[in-house]
Amino acid sequence: MTKHMKDLGGATRRDVLVGSAVAGTGLVVGYSVLPHVTGGAREALAAGNFEPSLFLTMEPSGIATVHITKTEMGQHVGTALAQAVAEELEIDWNDVRVDYPDSHEKWGLMITGGSWSVNWTFDRNSRIGAAARMALVEAGANMLGVPANECSAANSTVTHTSTGQSATYSEIISAGPIDRTFSEDEMKAIELKKFGEYKLVGTSVPALDIPAKINGTARYGIDVFVPNMVYGRIVTWPTRWGAMPKSVDDSAASGIDGYIKTEIIEDPTGVQRGYAIVLAESIWAAEKAADAVSVDWDLGPNASVSTADILGYAKKATADGEGFAWVIDGDTDAGMSNAATVVEAEYETSIGYHGMMEPMNCVAMEQDGVWHLFTACQWSTRCTAMTAEALGVEPANVVHHQQYAGTGFGRRLEPDAMIPAALAAKAAGRPVKLVYTREQDVMFDFHQSLTYQTVKGGINVAGDLDTMVHTVCSAWATKRQAPGFLAESVDKKGKIDPFSTNGSDHWYNVPNQYVRSIENLVGQSATPPGQLRAVAPTWTMWAVESFLDEAAHAVGRDPLEFRTSLLKAVGKNVGTPPNTVGGAERLRNALLVAAGRAGYGVKPLPANTAQGIASVTSQERGSPTWTACVAEVHVDPESGEPTVNKLTVAMDVGTAVNPDGVLAQIQGSAIYGTSRVLYENITMKDGSIEQSNFDTWTPMRINQAPEIDVNIIQNGHYPAGTGEPVVTVVGPAIANAIQAAVGARVRSWPITAEKIKAAMQEA
Amino acid sequence: MAVLNINGVSHVVDAPGDTKLLWVVREHLRLTGTKFGCGIGLCGACTVHLNGEAVRSCQLQLSDAEGATITTIEGLDPKGQHPVQKAWLELQIPQCGYCQSGQMMNAAAFLESNSSPSDAEILDAMQGNICRCSTYARIKQGVRRAAQMMQEA
Ligand code: FES
Ligand code: FES
Numbered sequence: 001m002t003k004h005m006k007d008l009g010g011a012t013r014r015d016v017l018v019g020s021a022v023a024g025t026g027l028v029v030g031y032s033v034l035p036h037v038t039g040g041a042r043e044a045l046a047a048g049n050f051e052p053s054l055f056l057t058m059e060p061s062g063i064a065t066v067h068i069t070k071t072e073m074g075q076h077v078g079t080a081l082a083q084a085v086a087e088e089l090e091i092d093w094n095d096v097r098v099d100y101p102d103s104h105e106k107w108g109l110m111i112t113g114g115s116w117s118v119n120w121t122f123d124r125n126s127r128i129g130a131a132a133r134m135a136l137v138e139a140g141a142n143m144l145g146v147p148a149n150e151c152s153a154a155n156s157t158v159t160h161t162s163t164g165q166s167a168t169y170s171e172i173i174s175a176g177p178i179d180r181t182f183s184e185d186e187m188k189a190i191e192l193k194k195f196g197e198y199k200l201v202g203t204s205v206p207a208l209d210i211p212a213k214i215n216g217t218a219r220y221g222i223d224v225f226v227p228n229m230v231y232g233r234i235v236t237w238p239t240r241w242g243a244m245p246k247s248v249d250d251s252a253a254s255g256i257d258g259y260i261k262t263e264i265i266e267d268p269t270g271v272q273r274g275y276a277i278v279l280a281e282s283i284w285a286a287e288k289a290a291d292a293v294s295v296d297w298d299l300g301p302n303a304s305v306s307t308a309d310i311l312g313y314a315k316k317a318t319a320d321g322e323g324f325a326w327v328i329d330g331d332t333d334a335g336m337s338n339a340a341t342v343v344e345a346e347y348e349t350s351i352g353y354h355g356m357m358e359p360m361n362c363v364a365m366e367q368d369g370v371w372h373l374f375t376a377c378q379w380s381t382r383c384t385a386m387t388a389e390a391l392g393v394e395p396a397n398v399v400h401h402q403q404y405a406g407t408g409f410g411r412r413l414e415p416d417a418m419i420p421a422a423l424a425a426k427a428a429g430r431p432v433k434l435v436y437t438r439e440q441d442v443m444f445d446f447h448q449s450l451t452y453q454t455v456k457g458g459i460n461v462a463g464d465l466d467t468m469v470h471t472v473c474s475a476w477a478t479k480r481q482a483p484g485f486l487a488e489s490v491d492k493k494g495k496i497d498p499f500s501t502n503g504s505d506h507w508y509n510v511p512n513q514y515v516r517s518i519e520n521l522v523g524q525s526a527t528p529p530g531q532l533r534a535v536a537p538t539w540t541m542w543a544v545e546s547f548l549d550e551a552a553h554a555v556g557r558d559p560l561e562f563r564t565s566l567l568k569a570v571g572k573n574v575g576t577p578p579n580t581v582g583g584a585e586r587l588r589n590a591l592l593v594a595a596g597r598a599g600y601g602v603k604p605l606p607a608n609t610a611q612g613i614a615s616v617t618s619q620e621r622g623s624p625t626w627t628a629c630v631a632e633v634h635v636d637p638e639s640g641e642p643t644v645n646k647l648t649v650a651m652d653v654g655t656a657v658n659p660d661g662v663l664a665q666i667q668g669s670a671i672y673g674t675s676r677v678l679y680e681n682i683t684m685k686d687g688s689i690e691q692s693n694f695d696t697w698t699p700m701r702i703n704q705a706p707e708i709d710v711n712i713i714q715n716g717h718y719p720a721g722t723g724e725p726v727v728t729v730v731g732p733a734i735a736n737a738i739q740a741a742v743g744a745r746v747r748s749w750p751i752t753a754e755k756i757k758a759a760m761q762e763a
Numbered sequence: 764m765a766v767l768n769i770n771g772v773s774h775v776v777d778a779p780g781d782t783k784l785l786w787v788v789r790e791h792l793r794l795t796g797t798k799f800g801c802g803i804g805l806c807g808a809c810t811v812h813l814n815g816e817a818v819r820s821c822q823l824q825l826s827d828a829e830g831a832t833i834t835t836i837e838g839l840d841p842k843g844q845h846p847v848q849k850a851w852l853e854l855q856i857p858q859c860g861y862c863q864s865g866q867m868m869n870a871a872a873f874l875e876s877n878s879s880p881s882d883a884e885i886l887d888a889m890q891g892n893i894c895r896c897s898t899y900a901r902i903k904q905g906v907r908r909a910a911q912m913m914q915e916a
Contacts, residue, residue, distance in 0.1 A: 074859030213860030216796020406861025671897030
């Protein structure tokens with residue numbers, strides 16, 4: 001897979017061109033193909049030395065289309081990114097459109113994940129909008145015969161300030177041509193608007209993707225049809241990974257109307273070892289035939305693995321001292337030996353299923369030597385390269401056509417539907433539409449790894465936690481997806497997966513800290529790990545935030561006061577602009593807002609009901625979204641059944657580009673996280689996932705959803721990702737509330753009535 | 764050959780009688796607003812109206828639907844202006860949107876039978892529809908808002 005890593009460097013820095021080839025044909029804004037343009041944008045365009053649809057296109061009518069190279073999967077990313085462009089472009093919002101282009105390499109690195117989209121792209125899009133505005137002002141001033149520095153732009157119009165003469169963007173573009181090149185330095189020097197000066201950023205304009213989503217016209221991957229296509233259906237493997245079909249007996253399928261054949265195909269990429277794929281003229285025939293055929297399998301290496309084996313390996317590897325250091329601060333040996341109180345605990349999280357509403361799917365089609373893949377994908381660059389490898393063609397000959405995603409959560413970083421669809425299309429000699437059954441989507445997920453962590457803390461005579469030793473054992477998604485992103489360990493003894501460990505390097509001032517990261521080799525093979533929404537903080541924050549409560553209780557301190565006393569912007573927690581400016585104080589502030597809003601410590605609550613608190617900095621230490629939550633939970637003392645009454649969330653987002661969009665993300669992620677810890681469980685037996693559909697894997701429904709109070713903190717700092725942090729904060733807040741309510745500490749997922757009951761009896 | 768009446772139009776369908784209605788609607792007739800989510804009647808993404816009732820199209824066969832009046836999201840309102848659709852737009856309910864055709868079809872049928880529901884009745888009526896973007900808080904508001912619009916109309 002390493003050969004795909006060259007794609008990950010991002011676009012090379014080049015000049016930005018604003019131009020139109022011929023007068024009246026419209027305006028395009030993009031990078032030049034070559035590092036430096038000599039003849040101007042117009043000449044570059046005429047010579048083809050220009051990628052015309054990279055960022056922004058404007059028609060003579062004045063309509064601007066912002067090209068979104070991110071996956072639209074519920075976060076309305078296109079709207080937020082278009083707002084950034086439009087703010088600086090000074091265009092009437094009604095003149096703005098978005099589109100979602102194909103995977104041609106001119107778009108640079110295409111990846112959507114980690115709540116990074118707005119965070120990464122806000123500054124770039126603002127500058128693109130500003131450059132286009134400057135070019136339009138210059139051209140407009142020229143048209144009016146006045147100096148450009150006496151003109152300003154607003155509402156799609158350039159106006160000469162003193163005389164009031166004006167020209168609309170439409171008039172300027174129609175008159176053209178426009179020809180303006182911005183060097184990299186010039187792009188950097190553009191002075192952007194600041195917080196407080198925005199007209200469009202910070203307003204809740206309606207999301208541009210919603211109208212098509214209320215009348216049935218929005219097209220998702222599963223809705224794609226191409227001429228002459230057939231349906232492919234994978235015959236379900238007997239184990240999650242490692243099974244290979246040896247032979248197929250399809251006599252029972254031969255009578256099914258529309259059945260074509262069943263192909264056995266090897267997968268050279270190792271995503272699976274191979275496939276038995278049924279081909280049929282209709283989806284119903286494919287479905288029936290896949291049930292009817294009988295496949296003789298080589299079960300592969302994982303046929304006896306169970307959840308207990310994965311957990312057993314984790315415990316043994318941890319005890320044996322496997323793994324490498326991720327954090328070494330101060331002297332943990334001295335800290336432990338000086339400690340007045342030592343607290344130790346083990347935390348587990350279960351295997352997680354993404355549970356996308358739209359199952360994995362792909363339509364694959366070959367035309368004139370070029371392969372076309374139609375589906376929603378969060379990582380086109382990687383997925384097209386791997387599909388090319390499977391097909392034995394050049395990556396440049398595989399194009400991904402982006403579709404709306406019926407959720408993603410990190411699942412669509414994977415090429416596992418593209419590859420069999422393409423291989424089946426090659427075998428069939430016709431385009432193939434391949435859709436996973438829900439059962440296949442559950443069982444053949446790239447699951448969130450089972451994790452096992454130990455935390456040992458030393459509390460000094462003053463009652464302060466000054467020492468933490470933390471081990472994190474999981475399967476390592478990065479090792480599968482992009483091994484080039486594995487990081488050198490702090491002790492320089494080997495490589496570790498930062499995306500399986502981050503979050504353990506928290507923002508609390510604990511001077512003596514050691515974190516060790518351990519790969520779970522059994523889990524790595526039996527449950528090939530993927531990235532799930534908030535990634536590692538899902539489990540590291542679970543351990544850290546549960547542990548902080550346990551430590552506070554051990555020395556009789558209030559969990560809120562215990563946390564805030566550790567959150568000072570000093571030393572390594574001071575923070576640096578732009579992403580972490582303010583440091584630990586911003587987390588402290590979020591905690592205080594959540595606590596205040598929830599009436600923490602002052603709200604009268606009925607018996608067996610209590611509030612628990614937690615705070616997180618997902619997704620990474622370097623790009624934190626400062627987030628806190630107070631969970632109010634009732635526990636039935638007889639059954640142990642927990643009911644989450646209310647979640648009060650406070651999130652410091654810096655700048656909310658679209659506040660209603662941020663609110664929706666927080667509301668949704670609070671439920672997603674609560675569902676994960678209370679209701680969602682995946683287990684393995686005989687190498688196969690035991691759950692298969694919504695009867696055995698049971699996410700939260702509307703009648704189970706708690707009340708959510710959302711408090712968005714804005715202070716003008718750089719926009720932070722908002723789709724993930726709350727997923728990680730609700731779990732420990734709920735567990736901490738349960739302990740406060742009935743004295744029961746549950747340290748593993750899912751948090752069930754049985755576990756609470758058992759812990760109550762222990763307490 | 765079967766004849767189906769969908770959104771006021773007669774469609775001739777060449778498919779075996781045991782074909783799931785969901786696949787007929789989506790894959791044969793390409794009314795793709797109706798979604799596949801689970802295939803076992805537990806998510807509601809495939810909800811359509813059969814003679815005015817909200818039904819799970821993955822649980823019906825083509826032969827069950829012959830002679831019935833079927834409505835899908837595309838035909839809920841000729842202009843896409845059903846009160847439920849208006850409320851869904853006003854409150855910006857869809858995130859990914861994938862579950863929302865089913866949510867709206869379920870809500871529209873429910874409001875026909877109960878024009879001023881309590882919150883508890885709304886939750887009970889909507890619990891068969893899963894939303895993995897977890898838009899539940901807004902769906903609850905949306906059903907309330909649509910009920911209000913229907914009363915005002
Ligand atoms: S697809 Fe019919 S209920 Fe889920
Ligand atoms: S809006 Fe995405 S699943 Fe409901």
